[in-house]
Ligand SMILES: O=P(O)(O)OC[C@H]1O[C@H](OP(=O)(O)OP(=O)(O)O)[C@H](O)[C@@H]1O
């Protein structure tokens with residue numbers, strides 16, 4: 001399932017991210033803000049239970065999170081800024097990291113790191129990566145998560161290309177995808193069009 005979260009605040013902030021004139025500091029802040037807004041939607045179906053306590057006025061039953069514990073997994077580098085923002089909302093979530101870069105010639109992902117919570121099988125997992133382009137990186141990262149035992153996973157990205165959505169759907173049809181926008185496609189270098197450029201480079205000021 002693909003959900004495009006087209007809230008006006010997200011769309012406005014995404015347009016600022018797309019603008020080539022936006023510098024590193026602002027881009028990084030915007031990526032964090034869009035991630036928080038995406039998380040609001042991605043976590044809409046978290047289970048609630050109730051707790052009994054007294055407000056300053058009266059005693060009662062009140063809703064509190066009660067379902068599976070959460071894990072946020074950052075696909076490095078660019079996904080890191082997303083998990084760091086989202087931990088502000090869900091500070092009890094455990095955080096995992098999968099390090100992967102896309103070979104510029106072959107566009108296939110190369111994995112260089114993986115560190116996941118030991119109890120990931122029992123957690124609701126949110127994989128974060130701003131860019132879903134060919135989908136090679138997300139498909140490989142989702143396989144890594146499933147090999148580690150993860151069963152309930154959502155993929156959160158800021159921009160998706162139809163090619164990447166199709167690749168994830170094909171390899172991992174059980175994984176819902178949330179994105180701020182579905183763009184037109186990919187150029188000859190595998191960049192999303194119109195896109196926002198190389199997310200990692202724009203967040204960290206490399207290149
Ligand atoms: O869907 P794909 O075609 O696999 O491309 C998407 C990947 O490309 C970017 O990472 P990149 O390889 O640039 O690594 P970086 O975060 O270290 O810059 C992006 O953050 C995704 O992980």
Ligand SMILES: O=c1cc[nH]c(=O)[nH]1
Nearest residue numbers: 133191192197198199
């Ligand atoms: O447009 C793209 C495609 C892959 N990775 C990026 O960072 N940007």
Ligand SMILES: [Mg+2]
Nearest residue numbers: 198199200201
């Ligand atoms: Mg990059």
